[in-house]
Amino acid sequence: MKKLFYYELRRVLFCWMFPSMLVVNGLYAWYVLTTDLIRGVAYTAPFSVWSCCAYLGKTMPVASVTVLLVLSGYYSKKQKQVEILTSAAPVTGAQHLFVRSAVLTVCFILVSAVIMAVAVFFYSSFFQFYDYAGYVLPGLLLLLPCFFAVLGAGHLLAGVHPGLCYVLMGICFVVGLSAPDGVWDLFGAGYFAAYPMTLAPGAGGEPEYRMQAEWAAVRVLYLVIGILMLVWKGRGMKRKMTKA
Numbered sequence: 001m002k003k004l005f006y007y008e009l010r011r012v013l014f015c016w017m018f019p020s021m022l023v024v025n026g027l028y029a030w031y032v033l034t035t036d037l038i039r040g041v042a043y044t045a046p047f048s049v050w051s052c053c054a055y056l057g058k059t060m061p062v063a064s065v066t067v068l069l070v071l072s073g074y075y076s077k078k079q080k081q082v083e084i085l086t087s088a089a090p091v092t093g094a095q096h097l098f099v100r101s102a103v104l105t106v107c108f109i110l111v112s113a114v115i116m117a118v119a120v121f122f123y124s125s126f127f128q129f130y131d132y133a134g135y136v137l138p139g140l141l142l143l144l145p146c147f148f149a150v151l152g153a154g155h156l157l158a159g160v161h162p163g164l165c166y167v168l169m170g171i172c173f174v175v176g177l178s179a180p181d182g183v184w185d186l187f188g189a190g191y192f193a194a195y196p197m198t199l200a201p202g203a204g205g206e207p208e209y210r211m212q213a214e215w216a217a218v219r220v221l222y223l224v225i226g227i228l229m230l231v232w233k234g235r236g237m238k239r240k241m242t243k244a
Contacts, residue, residue, distance in 0.1 A: 042196035057189030061176025128230035152229025
């Protein structure tokens with residue numbers, strides 16, 4: 001299974017599409033920072049936790065589409081030809097799903113690393129800001145549920161029909177552009193731009209960051225739902241193999 005993972009990973013990383021999408025994500029991240037987040041959100045500093053999480057939320061739709069583009073290749077007609085080679089590997093369908101999901105996880109980590117590297121360069125160059133210790137937990141609670149929810153939904157929908165994966169890409173863009181401001185906002189941009197407005201300003205003139213319990217609970221819920229969709233997909237592949 002390890003050999004299959006490395007094979008699938010090399011096939012994705014050295015394909016023209018993924019490196020191109022890394023560049024697109026980096027350019028889009030820079031655009032968001034220099035045209036929108038440079039002013040901060042909800043009257044907070046551009047480098048506040050509020051603004052930084054809003055920035056991540058604005059970049060997540062494009063990052064999610066990148067993951068879905070790679071995922072769609074696993075359900076394409078061309079992939080069926082490749083599976084003639086990989087089917088000789090002694091792995092079950094569920095294990096193959098795990099390998100592909102692991103490859104997509106690496107892809108998402110690389111995309112997120114580009115997005116965060118652009119932010120670090122921006123904050124250090126424009127504001128000489130370097131203290132990110134308080135950003136780790138909010139960032140993880142923002143990124144991980146997004147990824148697993150999109151990954152699980154992508155596998156389920158593409159398994160029904162490959163075209164549904166592209167429908168999901170469109171939904172990601174629509175949700176990202178609409179940016180709902182409640183705790184159910186999957187990508188988080190709307191939430192982090194609106195919730196600070198409901199808090200009283202602190203000593204520095206802006207609301208101090210505090211994690212809303214409802215938001216954290218919803219993030220965990222999205223994460224669990226995404227994992228359950230993957231488990232459901234894996235069980236479905238096991239049943240198909242049993243019937244065969």
